[in-house]
Every structure is written in C-alpha cells, then in structure tokens.
Amino acid sequence: MSLEVSQLTVHHGAICAVNDVSFSVKKGELVAVIGSNGAGKTTLLRTLSGLNKATHGSATWNGHNLLHSKPERIVRHGVSHVSEGKAVIPELTVSENLELGAIWRKNKKESSASKAEITAIFPRLGERLKQRADTLSGGERQMLAIGRALMSKPEILLLDEPSLGLAPLVVEQIFQTIRDLATSMGLTVVLVEQNAMGALKIADNGIVLNLGKVAVTGTAQSLIADPQVRAAYLGY
Amino acid sequence: MHRFQKSNKLLLFIAFGFILFLLSNRVDELRVYQGASIAVYVIAISSIILLTGYSGQVSLGHGALLAIGAYSAAVARNEFNVPVVLCFFIAVLAAAFGGVLLGVAAARLTGPYLAGATLALAIGLPSLANQFTILGGEQGLIFDVGFPPLSLGEDFTQYKWFFWISALAALISMWLLSNVLRSRFGQNWRAGRSHEVAAQLAGINTGRSKILAFTISAGVAGLSGALLSMTIGTVSPSAFPLALSFSLLTGAVLSGVTTLSGVMIGAVTLVAIPEIADVIANRIGASERITTNLPGLIVSTLLIITVLFVPHGPVEQHRSRKAKKLLQKKN
Amino acid sequence: MIQLINTLLIGITAGSIYALMAIAIVLVWRSTRVINFAQAGMALLSTYFGYEAMVHLNSFWIALPVAMIGGAAVAAFIELVFMRFLLKRSAHGAISGVAPIIATLGLLGVIRSLTSSIWGGQDVRIVGPVSNVGYSLGANTLAFSPLKLLILVTVIVLVLLLSLLFQKSNMGLSLRASAFSPEIARLSGIRVNGVRTLGWSLAGASGAVAGMFQTVNGNGSFSPDSIEFSLLLVSGFIAAVIGGLDSLVGAVIGGLVLGLVISFVLMYINSSLFFIAPFVILLIVLFVRPQGIIGAKAARRA
Numbered sequence: 001m002s003l004e005v006s007q008l009t010v011h012h013g014a015i016c017a018v019n020d021v022s023f024s025v026k027k028g029e030l031v032a033v034i035g036s037n038g039a040g041k042t043t044l045l046r047t048l049s050g051l052n053k054a055t056h057g058s059a060t061w062n063g064h065n066l067l068h069s070k071p072e073r074i075v076r077h078g079v080s081h082v083s084e085g086k087a088v089i090p091e092l093t094v095s096e097n098l099e100l101g102a103i104w105r106k107n108k109k110e111s112s113a114s115k116a117e118i119t120a121i122f123p124r125l126g127e128r129l130k131q132r133a134d135t136l137s138g139g140e141r142q143m144l145a146i147g148r149a150l151m152s153k154p155e156i157l158l159l160d161e162p163s164l165g166l167a168p169l170v171v172e173q174i175f176q177t178i179r180d181l182a183t184s185m186g187l188t189v190v191l192v193e194q195n196a197m198g199a200l201k202i203a204d205n206g207i208v209l210n211l212g213k214v215a216v217t218g219t220a221q222s223l224i225a226d227p228q229v230r231a232a233y234l235g236y
Numbered sequence: 237m238h239r240f241q242k243s244n245k246l247l248l249f250i251a252f253g254f255i256l257f258l259l260s261n262r263v264d265e266l267r268v269y270q271g272a273s274i275a276v277y278v279i280a281i282s283s284i285i286l287l288t289g290y291s292g293q294v295s296l297g298h299g300a301l302l303a304i305g306a307y308s309a310a311v312a313r314n315e316f317n318v319p320v321v322l323c324f325f326i327a328v329l330a331a332a333f334g335g336v337l338l339g340v341a342a343a344r345l346t347g348p349y350l351a352g353a354t355l356a357l358a359i360g361l362p363s364l365a366n367q368f369t370i371l372g373g374e375q376g377l378i379f380d381v382g383f384p385p386l387s388l389g390e391d392f393t394q395y396k397w398f399f400w401i402s403a404l405a406a407l408i409s410m411w412l413l414s415n416v417l418r419s420r421f422g423q424n425w426r427a428g429r430s431h432e433v434a435a436q437l438a439g440i441n442t443g444r445s446k447i448l449a450f451t452i453s454a455g456v457a458g459l460s461g462a463l464l465s466m467t468i469g470t471v472s473p474s475a476f477p478l479a480l481s482f483s484l485l486t487g488a489v490l491s492g493v494t495t496l497s498g499v500m501i502g503a504v505t506l507v508a509i510p511e512i513a514d515v516i517a518n519r520i521g522a523s524e525r526i527t528t529n530l531p532g533l534i535v536s537t538l539l540i541i542t543v544l545f546v547p548h549g550p551v552e553q554h555r556s557r558k559a560k561k562l563l564q565k566k567n
Numbered sequence: 568m569i570q571l572i573n574t575l576l577i578g579i580t581a582g583s584i585y586a587l588m589a590i591a592i593v594l595v596w597r598s599t600r601v602i603n604f605a606q607a608g609m610a611l612l613s614t615y616f617g618y619e620a621m622v623h624l625n626s627f628w629i630a631l632p633v634a635m636i637g638g639a640a641v642a643a644f645i646e647l648v649f650m651r652f653l654l655k656r657s658a659h660g661a662i663s664g665v666a667p668i669i670a671t672l673g674l675l676g677v678i679r680s681l682t683s684s685i686w687g688g689q690d691v692r693i694v695g696p697v698s699n700v701g702y703s704l705g706a707n708t709l710a711f712s713p714l715k716l717l718i719l720v721t722v723i724v725l726v727l728l729l730s731l732l733f734q735k736s737n738m739g740l741s742l743r744a745s746a747f748s749p750e751i752a753r754l755s756g757i758r759v760n761g762v763r764t765l766g767w768s769l770a771g772a773s774g775a776v777a778g779m780f781q782t783v784n785g786n787g788s789f790s791p792d793s794i795e796f797s798l799l800l801v802s803g804f805i806a807a808v809i810g811g812l813d814s815l816v817g818a819v820i821g822g823l824v825l826g827l828v829i830s831f832v833l834m835y836i837n838s839s840l841f842f843i844a845p846f847v848i849l850l851i852v853l854f855v856r857p858q859g860i861i862g863a864k865a866a867r868r869a
Contacts (some may be wrong), residue, residue: 049754071753081754091747092740100744103737104756152756294665296672345853348602351668352804353849355604359797360842367839478797482676489669529684536676543670544656 001027001062003048003156003188008057010040010047017043019212020057025205027155030182030189032199032220034233035209041192042084044209045158048190049081050074061156076104080154084161086141088148090134094125097133097144101151118147121177139170146177156188157181163195171195175202196233200224208233256403268395269467270507275402276463277503279409281487282496283456286413289493291449293342297354298457299481300361301338305331305458306465306475307371310379315370320382324405324462331458332451339450343443358481362473376472379465402463409456414496421448479532486539492549501550509534573710574834575827580715582826583722584784587777588803589810589818590729591770596812597746598766599650604671606774607800608678609645613638613775614782614789615682618691627696627783634779635772642771645674646764675800679791690788693779718780725776726819729769733815742766746813777803797842805849824848 003025010018018040025031033041046052048059050071059066064077071081080101088097098115119126122143128136133144142162149157159178163171179202181187193199200206203220208229216229223229256271263271280302288294308330312318318326338357342350365371384397416422424445465471487502513530546553588606595603603609617634621627653670697713733739744752745762752759781799782789789795806825810817825845832844 051750051754072756072758075754075756083750083754087751087754089744089748089751092743096740096743099737099740100752100755100757103740103744148755288665292665294668341850341853348668349808349853351604351665352602352801352808353846353853356801356805356842356846356849359801360846363839363842367837479676482672485669485672493665525687526684529680532676533680533684536673536680539673539676540670543666543673544653547656547666 001155001188003059003061003190005048005059006057008044008047008059009055010043010052011055012043017212018047018054021209021212021214022057023207023214023217025156025188025190027188028182028186029205030179030191030203032196032203032206033190033192033209034194034196034199034206035215036233037194038211039209040212041209042160043212045081045160045190045192046083048074049079049158051081051083072104075152075154078153078155079158080149080152080156081158082145082149082160082162085164086138087145088133088136088141090132093130093132094136094144095129097148098125098129098151101148102153105152115151118150121150121181122147138166139174142166142170142174143177146174150181154187156190159189159191161192161194163193163198171198175199178202196229197224200234252407265393265395268393268399272395272399272402272463272467273507274500274503275399275406276460276467277484277487277506278406278499279402279456279463280460280484281491281502281506282410282413282499283453283460284484284488285491285493285496285499286417286456287449287453288488289495291446293446293449294351294485295338295342295354295450295453296351296481296485297338297357297361298453298484299358299476299478300354301331301334301454301457302461302464302480303362303365303471303473303476304334304454305461306379306471307365307377308458309462310377310465310471311370313379314377324459327458327462328455329458331461332455334458335451335454336447338454339447342450343446355478358478362476365473372472374473376470376475379462379469379471398467401466405459405463409459410496410499413452413456416452417496421445479535482539483535486535486542489539489542490549492546492551492553494548494552498549498551505538506535509538569704569707569709570834574830576709576711576715577834578827578830579823580711580718580784580826581830582806582823583719584777584780584822585802585806585825586819586822587722587725587773587780588799589806589822590726590815591774591777592803592807593810593812593815593818594766594770594773596807598742598763599646599654601650601654601667601671602804603770604668604800604804605645605674605678606770606803607778607796608675608682609638609641609771610774610778610781610799611789611791611796612641612678612682613771614693614778615686615691617775617779618686618693618789621693627694630693631776631779634775638771638773638775638778639768640771642767642774643764646767649674650767651760683791686790690790690793692788693782694787695783699783714783718784721776722780725773726815729773730815738765774803794841801842801845805845808849809852 005024006022008018008021009016021040021044023031033044035041043052047054048066050066050069050073054067057067061077061079066074066077066079075081089100092100095115098118115129119129124140125144125147128140133141136144146157146159146162162174162178166174175198178189178191182189191199191203200220200223206218206220206223207214208216208223216223216226218226224234280298283301284295284298305327309323309327312323312326313320338354341353345353365376366373371377384392384394461476465475468475483506487506489502490505491498491500491502510531513527513534517527517530542549548556588610591606591610592603595601595606613634616637617630620630620633624630649670653667695714695717697717699712699714701708701710701712703709733743741752741757741762742765744755745757745759746766749759752762777799778789781795785795802822802825806821807818808821809824810819810821825848828848829841829844832840
C-alpha cells in the first residue's frame with residue numbers, strides 16, 4: 001500500500017503550478033510537504049483528491065489511478081482530503097458534519113467510524129454535537145474537519161494547512177493529534193504546511209517544494225538539519 | 237483624428253438614412269410597415285443592450301417602460317393636443333422618470349433580484365392602466381400622429397410616414413447612444429460591469445452610474461413605446477404583454493448584448509419571425525393552435541440557442557474570432 | 568368581523584399555494600444557484616399532465632401524483648440536458664451573470680408555447696375532489712370550504728414530509744451539504760451532480776402541486792394566459808425572496824405573508840391592485856430587509 005506520484009504536472013491556465021513532481025509515500029508514513037506561498041503545495045494536494053486536473057504524469061494509491069477520477073470516486077478508494085481553511089459546513093451541526101464524512105458508506109455500522117470514536121479523539125467535539133459548526137472556535141473547526149475525514153475510515157489522509165490561522169497552543173495540539181493518528185491507527189498522512197518547523201517535527205519524511213518543483217526530499221530530521229532548508233524555510 | 241471619426245460617423249448615419257429613404261420608395265406597403273417596425277425594435281433593443289451589455293443589469297420590465305412612454309405620448313396628444321414631435325419628447329421624459337425610480341431600486345439589487353422585481357413590474361404595471369379612466373381601460377387610447385404633410389406628395393402613404401418618423405428617430409437615437417457609450421459615462425458603465433469593486437476603488441460611483449444607465453435606457457425605451465403605439469394606432473394594456481418584454485430581450489441577446497453594432501440583427505429577426513412562422517406553418521400544414529404559438533416558440537428557442545452557443549452575440553463572436561486569427565498570424 | 572375572518576382564511580389558503588411555489592424556487596436556488604423563472608411554466612405543464620389524468624381516470628387523487636411525477640421528470644430532464652450544459656458554457660464572460668436568468672426565461676417561453684399548442688389556448692378544467700362551497704357560520708357563509716381545508720392540510724403534510732426528508736435522512740443531508748458547500752460535499756463522497764438533479768425534481772413535484780391547487784382553488788380552469796398562471800409566475804419568486812431564498816421555512820413564511828397581504832389589499836383597498844401589490848411588497852422587502860425574513864448574513868448582492 002503506497003502513494004506513488006510520478007512526473008506530475010498541473011497547469012492553472014498558462015501557469016505551471018506543479019512541475020514534474022515525483023515522490024512516494026509508504027503506508028503508515030507521515031510526510032510533510034513544505035514550501036513558501038505559491039510553491040504548488042495546495043495544487044498538488046487538490047490534484048491528488050481529484051479537485052484539480054493534471055496535465056501530465058501519474059498518481060496512484062494502492063494501484064488506483066487518482067488523476068482521471070472525480071473527488072467523489074477517489075474518496076471511495078480510501079483517500080480523504082481535508083481542504084484548506086477549516087473545511088466544515090458552517091450551516092450544519094457538528095453531528096451532521098461528522099455524519100457527512102461517512103455518508104457514502106453503504107454498510108454504515110462496519111465500515112465507518114462511529115461518532116463516539118471521533119469524539120474520543122476530539123473530546124471538545126463531543127460536548128458540542130448539537131451546535132452549529134459556525135459556533136465553534138477555529139481550532140475546534142479544524143478538529144471537526146479532520147474528524148469528518150476520519151469518519152469514513154480512510155487509509156490515507158491529505159491535510160491542507162491544518163495550522164492556518166490558529167493560536168500556537170492549538171497548533172501544537174492539532175499536530176500532536178495528527179502524529180498520534182499516524183502512529184496509533186496506522187494512517188498514512190500527507191501534510192501540507194506553511195508552518196514548516198511544526199510539520200517537520202512530527203513528520204517521518206519531508207518534501208520541499210519550490211515554484212512547483214521538488215527542491216529537496218529526505219527524512220524530517222535531515223531536512224531540519226539541512227542548512228539551506230533551515231535558512232529558506234525554518235527561519236534560523 | 238477623433239474629431240474626424242466623429243463627423244465621419246455622422247456622415248455614415250446620414251448616408252444610411254438616405255439609402256433607407258430610397259428603399260422605402262421601391263418596396264410595397266407591407267415592407268414599408270415592417271421597416272417601421274424594424275426601426276421601432278432597433279430603438280427598443282438598443283435600450284436593453286445599453287442596460288444589460290453596458291451596465292451588466294438585466295431588466296425584464298422594459299415592456300412596462302415602453303408602456304409608460306406610449307401612454308404619456310397618447311395622453312399628451314389626446315388631452316392636451318400637444319404637437320406630435322413634442323409628444324415623443326414627453327414619452328422619453330416620462331419613461332426616463334420611471335427609469336430613475338427603477339434605477340434607484342436597481343442600484344441596490346443585482347442579478348436575479350433585479351430580474352425578478354422587473355418581471356413583477358412588467359406583469360403588474362400594464363394592468364394598472366385599467367385603474368384610471370384617463371388611460372382608457374382595457375380598450376386603451378387612440379394615438380394618432382396625423383396624416384403625412386401634403387408637401388410630400390399625394391401618393392405618400394400613411395405607412396411610409398410611420399416609417400420616416402421611426403427611421404429618423406432610430407437614426408438619431410443610435411447616433412446619440414453610440415456617442416454616449418464612447419463618453420466617460422460609457423466607460424464607467426463598462427468598468428462597473430466587469431469589476432464593480434475595482435471600479436468603486438477607482439473612484440467611480442457605480443450606484444450613480446447604474447441609475448444613469450437605467451434612466452437613459454428607460455428614456456430610449458419610452459421613445460420606442462410611443463413609436464410602437466404610433467404604428468399600431470392605439471395604446472392598450474394588451475399591447476405590452478410579458479411576451480413583448482421577452483421578445484425584446486431575445487432581440488438584444490440575438491444582437492449581442494455587449495455591442496450596439498449588431499442591433500439590426502435582432503430587430504430584423506423579430507420582425508421576420510412571424511412571417512417565417514407563417515411560412516413554416518403553411519408548409520407543414522399546421523393546425524391553428526400551432527400556428528398561433530409558433531412565433532412565440534421560435535422566439536424562445538432562439539433565445540435559448542443564442543445564450544447557449546453565441547452568448548456574446550454574432551458580432552462579438554466574429555470579432556473575437558478575427559482577433560484570434562490575427563494573433564495566430566503574428567505568432 | 569366575518570369579512571376579516573374570510574380575508575384571513577382566503578389569504579392563508581392562497582399563501583400556502585404560493586409557499587409550495589416558493590419552496591420549488593428555493594430548492595432549485597439551493598442546488599444550482601439559479602433562479603428558475605421557468606418554474607411556473609413547469610408547474611403549468613405538470614398541471615396539464617394532471618388534467619390528462621383527470622380526463623382519463625377521473626380521480627383527483629390519481630391526477631395529483633401524476634402531476635407530481637410528471638413535474639419531477641420534466642425538472643430532472645431540464646437539469647440534466649439543459650442547465651448542466653448552460654452553466655458549463657456560460658461560466659465566463661460579460662454575460663455570465665445574466666445567462667442563466669435569460670435561459671430560464673427562454674425555457675418559460677418554450678414551455679408556454681408548447682403547452683399552448685398542444686392543449687390550445689382555452690382554459691382546461693380540473694374539478695377538485697371536494698366541494699368549494701364555504702362552510703356556514705350561523706347565518707354567514709365563510710369563504711373557507713372543504714376544498715380549501717383540504718388544500719391547507721395537504722400543503723402542511725407535504726411541507727412536514729419535506730422537512731423530515733431534509734432534516735432526518737441521508738438524502739436530505741446530501742442535499743443540504745451540496746447546497747452549502749459543493750466542494751466539501753464532493754470530498755465527502757457525495758455525487759453532487761446527481762444531488763442537483765434530485766433537488767430539481769423535488770422542486771418540479773412541489774411546483775406541480777402548486778399548479779394543481781392553484782387551478783382548483785381558483786375557478787377550476789387553467790391556461791397559459793390565465794391570471795392564475797401569471798400569479799404563480801411572480802408569487803413563487805416574491806415569496807421565496809421574502810423568505811430569504813435559502814430557507815424552506817422562509818419560503819413557507821414568505822408564501823403566507825404574500826397570500827395574506829394580497830388578500831387584505833384586495834378586500835380592503837382595491838381589487839385591481841391584484842398584480843401591483845406583490846411588486847410593492849417585493850420592493851419593500853428588498854429595501855427594508857434585503858436578507859429576507861429568515862435569511863441571515865447572506866447578502867442580496869450576488
């Protein structure tokens with residue numbers, strides 16, 4: 001079981017947002033994709049979940065082609081995407097947002113997580129099941145977004161900037177939860193982050209994107225130690 | 237250079253008018269009458285193009301504005317014996333006043349809300365005419381512009397007279413409109429249409445320019461309404477049904493709402509449709525039911541097809557294709 | 568006193584029909600962000616389906632579901648073969664904002680002329696299942712009849728069923744999620760395209776009931792040129808806007824408000840303000856409370 005991306009190229013009109021990117025992620029691995037604004041991180045993730053169309057290359061998860069499929073089909077292959085900016089539906093209640101995650105599962109009981117399992121991971125959500133999602137704090141919304149993705153018992157989680165706009169303490173908590181998910185549930189995680197240091201600290205491996213191309217790859221420790229990466233992305 | 241172009245354009249309009257005049261002597265009465273209708277539609281359609289294409293607003297209530305123009309011209313003529321030329325001016329002013337009111341409302345509404353509100357107006361306003369005895373109720377009013385002056389000769393028919401008046405009005409209003417659109421106002425409208433926020437940041441009062449667009453458009457619509465009732469001879473609620481608003485919208489979309497230059501296409505089509513429908517109905521030997529509904533069906537189908545396949549009108553389509561070719565050549 | 572009660576009762580019954588029309592508009596707006604000006608035309612067509620069923624089977628209770636199914640099918644067909652294509656094609660350019668409006672108007676015209684050429688311009692008659700003679704209260708006759716009661720009860724039942732569907736079922740959750748955030752819905756595995764078609768068919772069925780009831784509640788006749796039809800055309804839109812366009816509860820409230828106001832204007836002010844009254848109400852609502860009675864933050868300027 002692995003994510004294989006090879007020679008992936010994505011255009012937005014005339015602009016080449018992702019340029020000849022190749023990498024692979026093994027089962028249970030947590031990979032951080034870092035890079036500055038406009039490096040193509042989000043586009044990369046959106047292409048893997050079927051929201052953007054690739055111009056060239058290939059991407060497979062467990063042998064399932066991800067590039068010529070619609071998002072609603074890709075999620076059925078066990079790929080769950082939490083898009084940027086606290087991806088919850090504010091008009092729905094917390095409970096409904098969670099239900100949404102498993103809505104496509106035909107045999108609900110066996111194949112999807114129960115709300116109880118999710119609230120065990122995020123106790124704060126359990127206290128707010130009946131509230132509308134727009135009454136939640138930023139951190140709680142992010143938890144809800146991840147919780148929704150987990151409801152369908154995915155095999156791989158694509159996370160887009162979960163730390164965006166959150167207070168440092170909450171960021172730490174969210175990152176810790178992501179690490180735990182990978183370790184305890186054996187979940188494969190691709191974590192796209194602007195917060196490079198935070199992401200690399202919890203990741204196994206890292207990929208640095210620059211202007212749509214892979215600049216450096218390696219284990220998270222090696223990237224933290226790399227003077228060039230430190231200067232460009234970690235700020236010291 | 238600019239100056240030259242302007243006077244050049246005026247000459248072009250005059251030349252066009254002269255050709256129309258010559259033509260009107262060569263064709264039979266029916267064609268002359270249709271020519272008058274085309275001129276009326278040209279004015280009405282250009283008022284919609286002005287609004288939709290240049291200010292990005294859609295009004296389904298232009299039938300109501302036409303009615304305002306027609307009724308005020310008729311009332312001025314019948315009750316106060318105002319000279320005919322002045323009647324048309326009164327029609328313009330009255331409808332423009334209605335346009336100000338509508339524009340104030342429209343400046344706060346966009347897209348579907350404006351469309352729905354004007355739709356309600358188009359259905360509601362003509363029925364209001366039944367309310368006032370001065371407006372003649374269901375029968376309506378007579379609007380008579382009188383016989384053609386004798387100096388034009390004895391065989392100068394009434395229809396030809398209608399044609400002259402409408403064609404002259406059409407030429408004058410097209411010339412004025414094309415100048416307005418090239419002015420600062422026209423530029424402001426286009427700016428507001430494509431990027432309202434950006435236009436506001438650039439210091440354009442988009443609200444005020446929308447109201448202005450509505451006012452001018454309504455005035456032009458009022459003129460066409462008065463001319464329309466001139467060709468029919470009467471003004472009544474049934475002359476301004478919802479179907480009229482739809483036809484005008486179709487004419488505008490057919491002409492291409494982003495430019496005035498295609499306006500003839502829409503006008504000619506609208507006048508030709510009943511005739512085409514007749515031919516089709518005769519050819520297939522359709523029943524009376526189908527015959528009466530065929531024009532409406534053709535108008536609506538054309539509207540849909542145009543929106544789907546040439547959404548910016550044939551003129552713009554042609555232009556962009558030419559521009560593309562030019563680009564390819566350069567490369 | 569009796570006049571006041573009658574005015575109220577007439578208003579509520581008419582309002583409940585407008586509410587169904589408004590629900591149809593809201594359902595379409597929520598699923599494709601398009602105001603369907605052809606909705607009344609679709610209701611007209613469905614009513615003719617119902618009329619055919621009446622002619623051949625002679626039962627209102629068969630005709631009603633026939634109209635509903637017919638309306639749903641027509642709506643689904645329009646969404647599938649027409650709206651999808653249109654929205655894809657007109658996504659850009661100067662006309663993108665008005666193209667859907669113009670297209671649904673064109674559709675309205677097509678449906679009107681088609682029904683007119685198939686069934687003729689004359690009125691068709693549909694007789695209600697129960698009497699439309701008012702109940703008597705002492706010496707007075709109320710303007711409320713068994714038929715009006717039936718209409719009211721049926722509308723209430725339908726609205727309850729619909730809200731149950733939306734609030735309690737997976738289908739309802741899919742419909743709401745797709746309306747509020749198509750992207751998150753797709754990422755959650757919902758086939759948003761299919762859900763849109765479903766929203767349109769529900770709207771078609773709801774409009775069909777409105778058309779059938781509008782016919783029997785009036786003088787039993789219906790045609791593309793009738794007042795009943797024009798009223799459906801504007802009332803659904805206006806009631807939906809009063810209710811805030813995005814809310815089913817709002818649509819019901821909007822319909823009732825509209826029905827009551829029209830009824831009071833007719834009874835106490837002037838009966839020829841029939842068509843201008845809805846327009847004035849619409850303007851007042853748009854100016855005083857542009858987000859509608861129910862609507863929250865969502866601005867009108869889009």
